[in-house]
Amino acid sequence: MANMSITKVPMPEQEPNVRNHNFKEVATGYTAEMAVEEAARCLQCKNRPCTNGCPVNVPIPDFIAKIAQNDFEGAYDVITSENALPAICGRVCPQENQCEGQCVRGRKGEPVGIGRLERFAADYHMANAESKPVRIEKNGKKVAVVGSGPAGITCAGELIKKGYDVTVFEALHQAGGVLSYGIPEFRLPKALVAKEIETIAKLGVDIRTNVVVGRSVTVDELMADGYDAVFIGSGAGLPRFLNIPGENLLGVYSANEFLTRVNLMKAYRFPETPTPVKIGKNVAVVGAGNVAMDAARTAKRLGAENVYIVYRRSEEELPARAEEVHHAKEEGIIFRLLNNPAAILGNEDGWVCGIEVVKQQLGEPDESGRRSPVPIEGSNYRMDVDTVIIAIGQSPNPLIRQTTPGLDTQRWGGIIVEEETMATSKEGVYAGGDTVTGAATVILAMGAGKKAAAAIDAKLSAGE
Numbered sequence: 001m002a003n004m005s006i007t008k009v010p011m012p013e014q015e016p017n018v019r020n021h022n023f024k025e026v027a028t029g030y031t032a033e034m035a036v037e038e039a040a041r042c043l044q045c046k047n048r049p050c051t052n053g054c055p056v057n058v059p060i061p062d063f064i065a066k067i068a069q070n071d072f073e074g075a076y077d078v079i080t081s082e083n084a085l086p087a088i089c090g091r092v093c094p095q096e097n098q099c100e101g102q103c104v105r106g107r108k109g110e111p112v113g114i115g116r117l118e119r120f121a122a123d124y125h126m127a128n129a130e131s132k133p134v135r136i137e138k139n140g141k142k143v144a145v146v147g148s149g150p151a152g153i154t155c156a157g158e159l160i161k162k163g164y165d166v167t168v169f170e171a172l173h174q175a176g177g178v179l180s181y182g183i184p185e186f187r188l189p190k191a192l193v194a195k196e197i198e199t200i201a202k203l204g205v206d207i208r209t210n211v212v213v214g215r216s217v218t219v220d221e222l223m224a225d226g227y228d229a230v231f232i233g234s235g236a237g238l239p240r241f242l243n244i245p246g247e248n249l250l251g252v253y254s255a256n257e258f259l260t261r262v263n264l265m266k267a268y269r270f271p272e273t274p275t276p277v278k279i280g281k282n283v284a285v286v287g288a289g290n291v292a293m294d295a296a297r298t299a300k301r302l303g304a305e306n307v308y309i310v311y312r313r314s315e316e317e318l319p320a321r322a323e324e325v326h327h328a329k330e331e332g333i334i335f336r337l338l339n340n341p342a343a344i345l346g347n348e349d350g351w352v353c354g355i356e357v358v359k360q361q362l363g364e365p366d367e368s369g370r371r372s373p374v375p376i377e378g379s380n381y382r383m384d385v386d387t388v389i390i391a392i393g394q395s396p397n398p399l400i401r402q403t404t405p406g407l408d409t410q411r412w413g414g415i416i417v418e419e420e421t422m423a424t425s426k427e428g429v430y431a432g433g434d435t436v437t438g439a440a441t442v443i444l445a446m447g448a449g450k451k452a453a454a455a456i457d458a459k460l461s462a463g464e
Helices: 032-039 060-068 072-080 086-092 104-108 114-128 150-161 190-202 219-224 255-264 290-301 322-330 442-461
Strands: 142-146 165-169 206-208 229-232 252-254 282-286 306-311 334-337 339-346 352-365 371-375 381-383 387-390 429-431
Touching: 032 060, 032 114, 060 072, 060 114, 072 086, 072 114, 086 114, 086 190, 086 442, 142 150, 150 165, 150 190, 150 229, 150 442, 219 229, 229 442, 252 255, 255 290, 255 387, 282 290, 290 306, 290 322, 290 387, 306 339, 352 387, 429 442
Parallel strands: 142 165, 142 229, 165 206, 229 429, 252 387, 282 306, 282 387, 306 334
Antiparallel strands: 339 352, 352 371, 352 381
């Protein structure tokens, strides 16, 4: 029987003042009963607008119908026919701008909780079922994949199923890219990431860590070594800075460095074990995207008493997901909007002791359509903080473009690709994800990985 409620079945969560002192998941997930009830809200539209909004084309109504019928393993099979990382996507995808943003139920109420249902199906499978053996007939060709983040691991998974020998080269000691080092434990548990990647590895993908492509080996050397194609999915790991006085003081982190330290050095085990990451009592996070929210909420969990989001625009221009902003506010993060740092202040020992901030007002819209902030003359004031985290974006690491002759890139560093195939200017080399677009979402990177895999297969199958 259809559930015509205009609101989603609420997602169980830890209480804000409990969770901001631990690194356990904020949302604890649907029970089977909740999942079936939410699945009954789906109208099973014939034109499937939700599927059209999914970058990896998951047949959403089909898997939701399976959940409504209590066939949870069947739902998982439907999802994984198109999406290799459902437990991850169910947690971190911006569904509100994609599948749920297209849901017909959202016109007169809340859309169906597609992300919550995807997470439920994936978690159910992990807890109750074993992966089924897959028989793959090899085709004698091999592909190299640079980077084991969402773009690379998706491309690898698609190609291995088509019979290719696939080797993934990862610069760090742990596979997963931004899934492992960038997203906090309380949003994406690292054991879950490892299990999703293990599923890909069991198909036969060879994942080699501690290999820095551009230093350990170049793209040209991979091609000379007999790889029939190379896919570059190396992400956007080069942080941007404010270029203001004081950025070299002790106690200043880029958000990328801060979150990488927390994740790979396992600071998320705090408070059970001492944290290996130094954090002060008063922390300023500059920026207001999803990474800024992650950094601020992480700092709070590491023991900071006051954590401030310092952002030069107003609430309406916040680039982070509404859910992440809501959770941050619930957890006690303090928002200092229409404020912009002019300098980072240090003490005689070279450590941060504050920031000089200039109040802003909004002027005319900029090229992106957002109203540009304009400093208010004479409004400078000091904020006393002892840690500053810069979270204003990342760009691709220049190493690969510097060591790959013939690879065309944008002025800001992104690799230029042909939109339909993800082919680069260099014969046999493809690219996708953040190394092409700059920092974006996990699911968009996965979509690029799928598109590139299809193009690689089409070209190599044709003998080109």
